[in-house]
Each structure stands twice: as C-alpha cells, then as structure tokens.
Amino acid sequence: MKIINCLLDKNNALDINGMSLGKLIEQSGKEFLWSDRECDTIDVIVVHYISAVDVTPADPYNVKTIMKIFCDFSVSSHFLIDRGGVIYRLVPENMKAWHCGGSRMPHPDNRTAVNNFSIGIELMATAISGFTSIQYDSLAKLALLIENKYQRKFKLVGHDMVANEAVVNEGLRKDIKVDPGQYFSWSSLLKRISSLREANVCNSFE
Numbered sequence: 001m002k003i004i005n006c007l008l009d010k011n012n013a014l015d016i017n018g019m020s021l022g023k024l025i026e027q028s029g030k031e032f033l034w035s036d037r038e039c040d041t042i043d044v045i046v047v048h049y050i051s052a053v054d055v056t057p058a059d060p061y062n063v064k065t066i067m068k069i070f071c072d073f074s075v076s077s078h079f080l081i082d083r084g085g086v087i088y089r090l091v092p093e094n095m096k097a098w099h100c101g102g103s104r105m106p107h108p109d110n111r112t113a114v115n116n117f118s119i120g121i122e123l124m125a126t127a128i129s130g131f132t133s134i135q136y137d138s139l140a141k142l143a144l145l146i147e148n149k150y151q152r153k154f155k156l157v158g159h160d161m162v163a164n165e166a167v168v169n170e171g172l173r174k175d176i177k178v179d180p181g182q183y184f185s186w187s188s189l190l191k192r193i194s195s196l197r198e199a200n201v202c203n204s205f206e
C-alpha cells in the first residue's frame, strides 16, 4: 500500500505560497510538529476530519493549505487521507503527534492524554460533507496495516469520543470536539476492516 511521506518537519520542501513547509515550521521555533511518546504501548487509533473550509471556502481540500493549518496551529496527526483515498504520512508512528489535546478514553479504559498511546488519522472532510467511499477503504486498510505492524488489535475512537463535554467538565480541555461527527459511518469502517481481516490481507508499509 502506497503512503506518501510528507513529514511535518524542517526538511519538508513542499512549496506553500513561495515558502517551504519546513521553513514555516522553523519560523514557529520548532524543528518538527511532534514529540517523544511517554509510554511504550500504542493501541488506539483516533479518527478526525480536517479541511481548509475556514481559510479557502472555495477549495477546502487543498493539501497544501491543510498542511499550513497544521503549522499555523502547531498541531499534527500521523496520517491524512484525501478525498481520493490518497494517504499521507505526516508524523512517524513511533512519535507522539498533537491531535487530541486534553482527552480521556471512554469508560472502562479511562486513560487520559490520548496522544501518548494513539495514532491520529485525519480524513479530509467538512462538518457537512460526509466522507467518500474510497476514504473508508483507505482508512480500513491503514488501520489494518497499523495492527499488523504492531501485532495487536487497536481500539478505534473518534476525536468526539475522547474530547467530549464530560472531558471539558472535568477541566481537561476548554472546547468540545465534534469530529468525525454524525456523517462518519463507523459501521462502514468496521465492515471493511472485518472483510479485510477475513481476506487475510497481510500488507505492509512501503
């Protein structure tokens, strides 16, 4: 399975309005938009959506604009899946990406600081766009690749499950997250993952 490396670090030459992405990161005083993990076991995948709809409403799925948003807000996720199912790797899986903020896993897990033990995957979508069938395909394949790589089952959660009102009330964060939201079909994703498992597709990262 092809994954395009586009790491959020100072060496990234992707041109964004005449300046490299790496330079943008350096200007923010950082070398990369990730940090060391503070635990050994990674066993959660967090699904998000992201778009540039607030910056360029006429072109919400422009990958460069979205990459710039990560830099502008000093946030990151391990993977980004575009509307055509193309997967970009933005942060190495062994590092901690900054995608969840203050967070707590649903009961009975209850662990906090979900970034520490999770892989963040962003799907290009807006609050109302829904998701494309090929995005579900890529997400399912990627989830299985991650399980195969780490040789364990991962819990799949949405950002909205780990950064909800209860987490705000607890004082772990200020804002409620709603992604991937009501238009994301967990059953579509889980169905695809089961059929891939049944087909015993043992793929690997390129």
Ligand SMILES: [Zn+2]
Residues within 6 Å of the ligand: 047, 048, 049, 099, 159, 177, 179
């Ligand atoms: Zn999110």
